[in-house]
Amino acid sequence: MISIVVPTLGRPSLDVLLTALADQVTELPEVELLLVDDRRDETGELSVPGALAAYTKVLTGRGAGPAAARNVGWRAARGSWVVFLDDDVVPAAGWARRLRADLAVGERFGGVQGSVRVPLPAHRRPTDWERGTAGLAEGVWITADMAYRRAALAAVGGFDERFPRAYREDAELAHRVRRAGWDLLRGQRVVTHPVRPEGRWISLRTQRGNADDALLRRLYGPRWRTELGLPPGRRHRHAAVTAAGVLAVAGAVAARSAPPGGTTRRVLGVGTGLAAFGWAAGTAEFARLRIAPGPRSADEVATMLVTSALIPPVAIAHWVRGWWRARGARIGTGW
Known part of the structure; x- marks a missing residue:
């Protein structure tokens, strides 16, 4: 079984992600989707497309940031592989099929990263914020789309929850996984990471x-x-x-x-x-x-x-x- 873990704050981008997954879920023979609702306040239930309902379980996070939310997710997962997705990415066509191929690796590999594409404006140069987001395309072992063997996560204790932001917690986990003797590699699956609007x-x-x-x-x-x-x-x-x-x-x-x-x-x-x-x-x-x-x-x-x-x-x-x-x-x- 493959477990897909998505920590979320209930942003509108989650609906886009879930719609893309709903279109591909049948390409994964055994799959579960774990949504970790990490909102601090009660703002309503998460909406899940009907095609995903049978595969989805909503978990409650502790409002302690994405590292802690991902720990809630993988510890509840039943799959031998745990795929972490951010709630603001969009899996490309064929993502599920390529995921299956990416995970068909030898036992020495503890994790496989997907490729991240960041669309930038075609009619002008990107802003400082847009260029910073585009740097995700060059990032290594980032959890925008990163799969780990559950055994590797268990061996190192998962994410270090002292990192409260979506920053460095993924690189630090990857380092401990490699120090524990596992290899990591890049796969062929692709997600798009749109640049979200931000203030100046x-x-x-x-x-x-x-x-x-x-x-x-x-x-x-x-x-x-x-x-x-x-x-x-x-x-x-x-x-x-x-x-x-x-x-x-x-x-x-x-x-x-x-x-x-x-x-x-x-x-x-x-x-x-x-x-x-x-x-x-x-x-x-x-x-x-x-x-x-x-x-x-x-x-x-x-x-x-x-x-x-x-x-x-x-x-x-x-x-x-x-x-x-x-x-x-x-x-x-x-x-």
């Missing part, structure tokens, strides 16, 4: 993921990105830009309090100017990196300028918060 300040909200990065640093040491196969980040640059900004403000305040015309005031003025220049240069570099490939509309440019100034201190604040919270954390343990 989404890039600031996503900086909360830095707290999860801090947890990974605690768990796996200074080479955690290399060990987990993750791309390099900008934390050190953000820290430098933030420090320059803080020094510039502190220097300006101190200079105003120093005696006029004195050496102290001149030294503080020079130091403040250098710090301000460093902050401005770092912020400009970051903004240019984000503006250049985008549509360069007035609204997008304005948003990138403001958020490029705010992201470094926000990112560092979340990192420090995560670093403090994760003190003493160990692999496979709680806080």
Whole structure:
């Protein structure tokens, strides 16, 4: 049997996913669909197409995020393979048939990832948010569409629920599965991941993921990105830009309090100017990196300028918060 686990907050995208699955469910001879309703409040029952009703069971999550919801799902699953799908993907035609082929692998393979396609606008360059979502197409072992042997999940204890967001929890699980002796590979099935609409300040909200990065640093040491196969980040640059900004403000305040015309005031003025220049240069570099490939509309440019100034201190604040919270954390343990 194959178990398909979908954690959901009841978003409209779930209906699209379930409709696509309903069209293909007969191609899977033994299948169950486990919907984990992870909404914190009572907002009504989930709607399931009639073609899926016989295969579907709705479970109640704990409102603790996708990692915890997926754990609820796979622990209730009866299949030897557990396929995790996000509730905002759309399986392509032939997805079920290719899934069966993907899972016909040797016993040494503990997981098989599906391919993710992110449609981008054809009439203009993508925005910063759209480009970020498109990065899912290059992601490894992401649970937008990821199948694991139930035995592999049981061997490592499933997802680490200390990761409360849809961020890093899948890469961390894959790392533990491989450390336990299983191999992972990419399959041939395909899902589409549309870019969901978001507000202009989404890039600031996503900086909360830095707290999860801090947890990974605690768990796996200074080479955690290399060990987990993750791309390099900008934390050190953000820290430098933030420090320059803080020094510039502190220097300006101190200079105003120093005696006029004195050496102290001149030294503080020079130091403040250098710090301000460093902050401005770092912020400009970051903004240019984000503006250049985008549509360069007035609204997008304005948003990138403001958020490029705010992201470094926000990112560092979340990192420090995560670093403090994760003190003493160990692999496979709680806080």
